[in-house]
Amino acid sequence: MGFKIAICQMMVTEDKEKNVEKAESMIREAAEKGAKVVVLPEMFNCPYENKYFPLYAETYPGKTTERLSLLTSEMEIYLVAGSIPEQEGDIIYNTSFIFGPKGKLIGRHRKMHLFDIDVEGKIRFKESDTLGYGEDITVVDTDFGKMGVAICYDMRFPELMRLMALEGAEVIIVPAAFNMTTGPAHWDITIKARALDNQVYFVAASPARNMEASYHAYGHSSIVSPWGDVIAQANAQETILYGEIDLELVKKVRRELPLLQHRRTTLYDVVKK
Numbered sequence: 001m002g003f004k005i006a007i008c009q010m011m012v013t014e015d016k017e018k019n020v021e022k023a024e025s026m027i028r029e030a031a032e033k034g035a036k037v038v039v040l041p042e043m044f045n046c047p048y049e050n051k052y053f054p055l056y057a058e059t060y061p062g063k064t065t066e067r068l069s070l071l072t073s074e075m076e077i078y079l080v081a082g083s084i085p086e087q088e089g090d091i092i093y094n095t096s097f098i099f100g101p102k103g104k105l106i107g108r109h110r111k112m113h114l115f116d117i118d119v120e121g122k123i124r125f126k127e128s129d130t131l132g133y134g135e136d137i138t139v140v141d142t143d144f145g146k147m148g149v150a151i152c153y154d155m156r157f158p159e160l161m162r163l164m165a166l167e168g169a170e171v172i173i174v175p176a177a178f179n180m181t182t183g184p185a186h187w188d189i190t191i192k193a194r195a196l197d198n199q200v201y202f203v204a205a206s207p208a209r210n211m212e213a214s215y216h217a218y219g220h221s222s223i224v225s226p227w228g229d230v231i232a233q234a235n236a237q238e239t240i241l242y243g244e245i246d247l248e249l250v251k252k253v254r255r256e257l258p259l260l261q262h263r264r265t266t267l268y269d270v271v272k273k
């Protein structure tokens, strides 16, 4: 079994309404071209900057999620709706809402690992100044099997990705927004490593690079196979990236090179608490 997946590598601006409209038009186009699963990037309705998160935050259900849920049911697709700042009580989360083909919410991932880094002379970012920590691992059930969803910095944690694979994920989808320092250095290799570690399709969605924003996203949205082949990769511009996901290939690679079975779990293990 297989399906077409699409990543909407959209340009995110300071205009929230325009961002949501852009997301809607790209989702519509991707669905019309046959994509059954459509993915948006991290913080697709809000510039990636701490000062904006509280200003753009919405509770669930809210305007952005309502609109996307309606569109998802109209187009009869699965939508991994990138992420948006989600307000619950006093806390704002970096949250990915996942909708099924009837527009129903089938999953919600709140970013578990917050991006607090200080690379001297290059980039300093402290998400935990404004955002709260998600506590749950997210694996959703779809007509195309189980899919794991995580957000950006989460993909650097092999234990989380492994737990998703152990929960049955054959595809891992990560809305993300790497930058011009860590992107060129780590983006491709991390995506390939996580695809190979777990023998999954790894789908990483970035926004397009906006040189007018304070944070310059790396772009390069990518779809990598369980064998480590790059099925599709964007450059930095706005585009819709398509790829065919062949779930038989996941089974074949896992049968031929049974990594997950060869783990020495009597000696070590990765466990969910």
Ligand SMILES: O=C(O)CCC(=O)C(=O)O
Pocket (backbone or CB within 6 Å): 042, 114, 115, 151, 152, 153, 154, 156, 176, 177, 178, 179, 182, 183, 186
């Ligand atoms: O891990 C990285 O280098 C980038 C992470 C990031 O930008 C994020 O988590 O939003």
